[in-house]
Amino acid sequence: MYRSEIKPKFREAVDKLKILFPTGYEFIKEIINGEYFGFWLSSSTNAHLYYKNAYFLYLEPDINKIIIRKEFHQRIHENTKDFSNKIFDKPIEKIIEDLNGFNEGWAVRNGDTIELRSKTPELFFEELLELIKSKY
Numbered sequence: 001m002y003r004s005e006i007k008p009k010f011r012e013a014v015d016k017l018k019i020l021f022p023t024g025y026e027f028i029k030e031i032i033n034g035e036y037f038g039f040w041l042s043s044s045t046n047a048h049l050y051y052k053n054a055y056f057l058y059l060e061p062d063i064n065k066i067i068i069r070k071e072f073h074q075r076i077h078e079n080t081k082d083f084s085n086k087i088f089d090k091p092i093e094k095i096i097e098d099l100n101g102f103n104e105g106w107a108v109r110n111g112d113t114i115e116l117r118s119k120t121p122e123l124f125f126e127e128l129l130e131l132i133k134s135k136y
Contacts, residue, residue: 002040002052004032010043013061020064021118027125028061036129042077050076051132054083066120068092069113086135087128095127 014032017025031039031049041047046060055076060067070088092114099121101107106119116124 002038002050003034004041005043006032006041006047007043007045009045010041010047010061013045016063017061017066021066021120023120023122023125024061024066024116024118026122028059028066038133039129044073046073048072048076049132050080051083051136053080054136055080056083056087056132056135064118066116067113068116071112083135087131091131091135092128095124095131099124099127 011032014025014028017028028041028047030036031041034040038052040050041059042050046058048055049057049059055072058069058072060069070084072082072084076082093109096102096107096114101120101124102109104119106117106121107124108115108117
């Protein structure tokens with residue numbers, strides 16, 4: 001029912017994370033593979049992350065980081081709603097602060113984006129998914 005729509009360009013970008021950012025790679029691959037019920041991605045070069053019929057964030061994988069932002073690219077999938085304001089900015093930053101991410105440097109705020117760097121712990125991704133589910 002909730003299936004990711006992945007384009008080759010995005011898959012290539014995700015595959016580049018495998019060596020330098022394995023936790024980020026696993027997080028995205030598990031969503032693509034449908035391991036988290038209700039979560040799915042719609043991609044071209046980058047991806048929109050959805051939970052059921054709601055958009056939550058924009059993902060831009062790079063070789064050693066994942067950039068996340070609230071704003072979607074062009075438009076979200078039809079028959080979905082924009083719920084990004086329910087997790088940005090305070091709720092997502094609270095997870096990062098609780099895990100000491102800004103101080104340890106694995107999370108960096110750049111204007112309207114947050115860069116998740118290679119030392120981002122698996123726990124961050126687990127808590128992010130729980131946050132999204134709680135705001136649906």
